[in-house]
Amino acid sequence: MKSHLQKVIYFLFPAIFFGCATDERRSVVVYSPHGKEMLTEFEQRFEAINPDIDIKWLDMGSQEIFERIRTERENPQADIWWGAPATIFMQAEKMDLLEIYKPSWADKISDNHKSKEGGWYGTFLTPEVIAYNTNFLTAETAPQDWSELINPIWKGKIVIRNPVASGTMRVIYCSIIAGAVTKTGSEEEGWNWLRSLDVNTVAYTADPAQMYLRLASADSPVTLWNMPDIILQSRTYNYPFGYIFPKSGTVVLTDGIALIKNSKNQEAAKKFYEFITTEESLILQAEKYFRIPARNDLDKSRLPEWIQDASFEEKEIDWQLLSDNESDWMRKWENEIKGKGSDALR
Numbered sequence: 254m255k256s257h258l259q260k261v262i263y264f265l266f267p268a269i270f271f272g273c274a275t276d277e278r279r280s281v282v283v284y285s286p287h288g289k290e291m292l293t294e295f296e297q298r299f300e301a302i303n304p305d306i307d308i309k310w311l312d313m314g315s316q317e318i319f320e321r322i323r324t325e326r327e328n329p330q331a332d333i334w335w336g337a338p339a340t341i342f343m344q345a346e347k348m349d350l351l352e353i354y355k356p357s358w359a360d361k362i363s364d365n366h367k368s369k370e371g372g373w374y375g376t377f378l379t380p381e382v383i384a385y386n387t388n389f390l391t392a393e394t395a396p397q398d399w400s401e402l403i404n405p406i407w408k409g410k411i412v413i414r415n416p417v418a419s420g421t422m423r424v425i426y427c428s429i430i431a432g433a434v435t436k437t438g439s440e441e442e443g444w445n446w447l448r449s450l451d452v453n454t455v456a457y458t459a460d461p462a463q464m465y466l467r468l469a470s471a472d473s474p475v476t477l478w479n480m481p482d483i484i485l486q487s488r489t490y491n492y493p494f495g496y497i498f499p500k501s502g503t504v505v506l507t508d509g510i511a512l513i514k515n516s517k518n519q520e521a522a523k524k525f526y527e528f529i530t531t532e533e534s535l536i537l538q539a540e541k542y543f544r545i546p547a548r549n550d551l552d553k554s555r556l557p558e559w560i561q562d563a564s565f566e567e568k569e570i571d572w573q574l575l576s577d578n579e580s581d582w583m584r585k586w587e588n589e590i591k592g593k594g595s596d597a598l599r
Contacts, residue, residue: 278304353371385475403446451592481544
């Protein structure tokens, strides 16, 4: 089995692995934010039945993947992009970075969970929740809705994964602005909410691992994050985490998959694409890695109880508006609001 360090080296020295490699197997390079555990397992499962194909992966944030694919567009280094909010795939498709491909299960998924042009398809549905430390808060004392997060009682108590590099957080933040536009015709209400949240935020962490450590401490027992990862950290790694579905509506992301346009090994990549999106693979991903399948043809009785029991109201969002403005909105947040919320609200 290849170590994660070896996989990173592939990308530090591409000439060695892509140009002068002696391994005669076909290589499929995967960019994904799904974590080394899931990526390693599906690498091994696939290679066991496809010994002529070598899966190489790089685990990084969704936004980082998008930036990397855009930079590499003249000489793509990845074959598959496995995992990012649909809004980022929408941007990539508009920039002609994705290969049109119709998977075998294309008609087993709702139209609002896939591209109209065929550049990307949804794999998972990801509800965004208010997460809290169960050692210090309960389901009754934790914030119950988006509006409660900006209450002064939570000042210095909230930790946030840096939204600039996180597809999850970018969508949460931008959904607030998009909601304000839909409601009032103006962005200002959304910006005021983000300013107030910045006041209450004690830290913006560079990655999810650091966020989990901060959330597990007494000084920052609240965050915004996705439900599956909170359950994963709680059940697999024994973190004291619980979660609340916001009462006014839950942001539900469609997490997708796509082939990279003009990549080097597309036929082999299609095999891996189909393998990780079979019914058996999706059920395993649900059971072991707490992902909610986007396909609507799966036997629900085979899915974990926590999926069957999940009950929330999905927040209505203009996803096209969000996708079209996400980059500008996040640039404004970083330049004008991050760490400056208290100044703007004086």
